[in-house]
Amino acid sequence: MNFNMNMRKFLLTSAVAFSAATAFAAENQAEVVTQQKSLLEKLDSLNAAVLGLKINGTAKAGVLASFSSSDQYAKESPTQENQAFTDVDLRLTARPSSETMIDVELRLHKDWQNSYDENNNPIIGHWFSYDGTILNKHVDFNLGYMRVGYTPLTVFAPQTEILQEPEIFSEKRREALAKRNLDTTSRRLLQGLNVAYNSGSVGAVDNITAQLTGARLRNTGKKVDQVFFDFDFSDRYMLGARAGVESYGAHLGLNFVNLLDRKLTRRSRQIEDTDTIYYDNNRVFSADLSFDSKKALPTLPVSFGLNGEFAMSKWKVDRDYLGKEVKVSYKVVEKNINGERIVYIKNASTTSQAVVNQDYVDESGNSFYANLFAKGDINDIDFKVEAGYLKTDEKFWSEMASSPVYQGRAVILNANALYTNPADSLILATYGASSLENLYFNVYNSTTLQAYNLMTSANTNSLSNNGDLFGRQNGESGYLYSRLDNNYKNGHFYRNGYTGNVAKRLELDPLMELDPSVGLALPFGLATPDRKGITAKVDVNWADKVFFNARVNMLTQANSLGIDPATGLAQIAENKFTEFAVGIGADIGALAALDRQILVQGSFSQAKENAYLKRTAKRIVAGVTADVWGPIALLAGFQQYEKEFGNGFGFGGAFGEMNVAVSVLKASERLIMGGIRVKLAPISYLSVQYGMLTNDLDYAYAITGADGALTAAGAEKLSISKNIITADVTVNF
Amino acid sequence: MKKLYQYTMILLAGVLGACSSLEVSDPYSENLPAGFTAQGYMDVHPILRKLQIKDYVEVHNAYVQDSLQKLGLDYAAVKAADDAAFAALDPAVLAAICADKFLGGYPAASCANPAADEAIMKDLMEFNFVGVPDDFTALTQVPIDEIAISQQYVVFGQAHGWAYRWCDATELANPGRDQAIIDAQAKRAASADKFVADPGIYCMDAATGALHKVNQ
Numbered sequence: 031m032n033f034n035m036n037m038r039k040f041l042l043t044s045a046v047a048f049s050a051a052t053a054f055a056a057e058n059q060a061e062v063v064t065q066q067k068s069l070l071e072k073l074d075s076l077n078a079a080v081l082g083l084k085i086n087g088t089a090k091a092g093v094l095a096s097f098s099s100s101d102q103y104a105k106e107s108p109t110q111e112n113q114a115f116t117d118v119d120l121r122l123t124a125r126p127s128s129e130t131m132i133d134v135e136l137r138l139h140k141d142w143q144n145s146y147d148e149n150n151n152p153i154i155g156h157w158f159s160y161d162g163t164i165l166n167k168h169v170d171f172n173l174g175y176m177r178v179g180y181t182p183l184t185v186f187a188p189q190t191e192i193l194q195e196p197e198i199f200s201e202k203r204r205e206a207l208a209k210r211n212l213d214t215t216s217r218r219l220l221q222g223l224n225v226a227y228n229s230g231s232v233g234a235v236d237n238i239t240a241q242l243t244g245a246r247l248r249n250t251g252k253k254v255d256q257v258f259f260d261f262d263f264s265d266r267y268m269l270g271a272r273a274g275v276e277s278y279g280a281h282l283g284l285n286f287v288n289l290l291d292r293k294l295t296r297r298s299r300q301i302e303d304t305d306t307i308y309y310d311n312n313r314v315f316s317a318d319l320s321f322d323s324k325k326a327l328p329t330l331p332v333s334f335g336l337n338g339e340f341a342m343s344k345w346k347v348d349r350d351y352l353g354k355e356v357k358v359s360y361k362v363v364e365k366n367i368n369g370e371r372i373v374y375i376k377n378a379s380t381t382s383q384a385v386v387n388q389d390y391v392d393e394s395g396n397s398f399y400a401n402l403f404a405k406g407d408i409n410d411i412d413f414k415v416e417a418g419y420l421k422t423d424e425k426f427w428s429e430m431a432s433s434p435v436y437q438g439r440a441v442i443l444n445a446n447a448l449y450t451n452p453a454d455s456l457i458l459a460t461y462g463a464s465s466l467e468n469l470y471f472n473v474y475n476s477t478t479l480q481a482y483n484l485m486t487s488a489n490t491n492s493l494s495n496n497g498d499l500f501g502r503q504n505g506e507s508g509y510l511y512s513r514l515d516n517n518y519k520n521g522h523f524y525r526n527g528y529t530g531n532v533a534k535r536l537e538l539d540p541l542m543e544l545d546p547s548v549g550l551a552l553p554f555g556l557a558t559p560d561r562k563g564i565t566a567k568v569d570v571n572w573a574d575k576v577f578f579n580a581r582v583n584m585l586t587q588a589n590s591l592g593i594d595p596a597t598g599l600a601q602i603a604e605n606k607f608t609e610f611a612v613g614i615g616a617d618i619g620a621l622a623a624l625d626r627q628i629l630v631q632g633s634f635s636q637a638k639e640n641a642y643l644k645r646t647a648k649r650i651v652a653g654v655t656a657d658v659w660g661p662i663a664l665l666a667g668f669q670q671y672e673k674e675f676g677n678g679f680g681f682g683g684a685f686g687e688m689n690v691a692v693s694v695l696k697a698s699e700r701l702i703m704g705g706i707r708v709k710l711a712p713i714s715y716l717s718v719q720y721g722m723l724t725n726d727l728d729y730a731y732a733i734t735g736a737d738g739a740l741t742a743a744g745a746e747k748l749s750i751s752k753n754i755i756t757a758d759v760t761v762n763f
Numbered sequence: 764m765k766k767l768y769q770y771t772m773i774l775l776a777g778v779l780g781a782c783s784s785l786e787v788s789d790p791y792s793e794n795l796p797a798g799f800t801a802q803g804y805m806d807v808h809p810i811l812r813k814l815q816i817k818d819y820v821e822v823h824n825a826y827v828q829d830s831l832q833k834l835g836l837d838y839a840a841v842k843a844a845d846d847a848a849f850a851a852l853d854p855a856v857l858a859a860i861c862a863d864k865f866l867g868g869y870p871a872a873s874c875a876n877p878a879a880d881e882a883i884m885k886d887l888m889e890f891n892f893v894g895v896p897d898d899f900t901a902l903t904q905v906p907i908d909e910i911a912i913s914q915q916y917v918v919f920g921q922a923h924g925w926a927y928r929w930c931d932a933t934e935l936a937n938p939g940r941d942q943a944i945i946d947a948q949a950k951r952a953a954s955a956d957k958f959v960a961d962p963g964i965y966c967m968d969a970a971t972g973a974l975h976k977v978n979q
Contacts, residue, residue: 360911362918367810373919374814375911379822381829
């Protein structure tokens, strides 16, 4: 006790001394701080940072009509789909102080097509955040919805890049992304808490940064309704931390990210006989280094530098399932042996069901990339040239950096069409509609909730009472899990090719790799496992008048699947990817010194692989964005996209008694769009557009009956064309 | 005052520690006579092993039944087919099972053609592992549960005057069991406290099967 007394006394005195010291230091700074603060507040108030509540947003009213035709449609198939809607996005911002802000975004969506059966129309909130820059602007924080990006190997969102994409297309893509709360940056959409510290200049060090991020992630598609609204018992968390130092134009950082399933909550439900529950744990640690000579040599017109990263990953999965547990117990048993009663001890081993936990995967790997760049501005020519090398192990896995926002494979327009050949239905269900449709179109509905739209039907594209994969009537689809993404209980529904979900490696649909819209060679960005090779990039901008871009990627996948030409059997093969893209754009208005923009753009890209499915993807893009007269602008775009599967891309499915196998050989897609845009007010427009979308698929198929006998087979062509008309008024306020 | 309390506690703990024995008592061996081995006891009473093996087969078959039922298959049909296959085994194998001390336990003379003897066949049929092609090998590999064997002596054998080992030459002159106790035990006791336990410990003459008291 005496000892404790002494200790307490000592602590007290030291605390007093310490606070005295800090108080002394604070006193010195107080003046500077108040001066700074008043200055900043003045600046902030200029920046519309008025304390209180502010409402702004976007209102859009319009129609989207799609008329489709195809020789493969069934006679009774609907061919027209209409959307007539008023969509209002409200943004409410409240500033309790000059340093922090509450941001709430609400969406009201009225579907005039089904307005008669909507008794009440729910408003959904799609953004809630509390953000701020506090402690003398040293600490930034986000609470709630946020977008966070670390480095390409830790926290990152791989994006689609289409060179010189005309505005008529890019605007549509941006809109489809926005419906999913996504943007075109490489930061990830997360919900949680993010805190970043910036020291500012400290002696020779320009900045010291530290950042902590914690987020709750979607775990699995939910099949069972929860008792209380949408509270999901399967928790998954992301914890991220990084720190960095900047000095003389160099930056050195350490990054860590960990994703984990929380077992306790996942196991709050009894495991069923056929269930196996997987617990994922993914950890990535990386060090990144960059240098830019601009800081050290600011007078040179050209600066050069490098950026690189080395990462180590660990991916561990264990699983729970119901197994047998043998319990040994002894029973004293009396038995009559040849007329004599004897008692013996019976070994009564009973087996009972018990949860077995098993290690399933434990893999670790490394990834590395380094880029050298030179950039500058000489005689109005702004340029950046970049070349790099990357090497990623087959066993490397970084979940937060690997899920692209574009996943495609949905049927967006005319999803209610019916087909004569079950092979066509299977293609639409599994392979999806054209990637141009997925990239540029989205349908947003608010529909009355009912059992039909809360569940998924076995028939992919429409609400049908066809059997499921097991031939049950009104069954749930075999693709149920992949479609639960579209299940918003509020009664708002999407048909959208984008998602902000961070998919687990076991969940990642292998089909996702098949749409090269996101990159044939690097479908998961720089973190794509099992890649080695070089990448190069050139971007030139001459006074915002002429633009040029080029990309070259030459990469190798060491352990790809291939086909032995002699035996026709699958084997491990090296797969070489060759990608290149060239884009050019010119503002003829600016070149001819007119007072208006006439931007003409075009690009060509090709991606090829020499093994696996022997895919080739070609894309041709062209477009015009021109101010015609006064407030009227003309927008037009053309895009042709072709993907070929040299070895065929095969998949199968069952429709009632029939088993269908399909091998897609080639997909040719084309989208032509044009329209006018009238500026009504500074950021308000009236827009009318027409588009023609065609999708031709060459495939081979075979159908077998319940007895396994072949009933139909052959080579077919599925061609669908869609005429699309959109008209809308968008008002920003 | 506080220090006194602490010292008292330390002293108390020391005393308790000094008094306790580090020897771990084993309730299984404690109740058994000196020189008792499960193997030896089992050798004297092969019936215990026979019952154990039959139980083992029964557990296996119950597991097979459970698995088949889960798959929606008919266990009775599978069992009938497997039993027929067992009955049709090589007569030499059946004879071996029949004559094995720990399996059939029948005298060699009765085991010339066991398939012909209905009673013996009925008994042997309980050794049939459903779904196991080589029953004889499986039967010889059934693990011996020594605890179940030795505890039978504690629970029943000792009180009922069962021999726990073979006699050696010096013990053959020792007296056998008390006839009064044998008579009393021949009838089922009316209540637990009326039961007359045999206080003696016996060995068995390997040649005659007679029991002799073991000197303690």
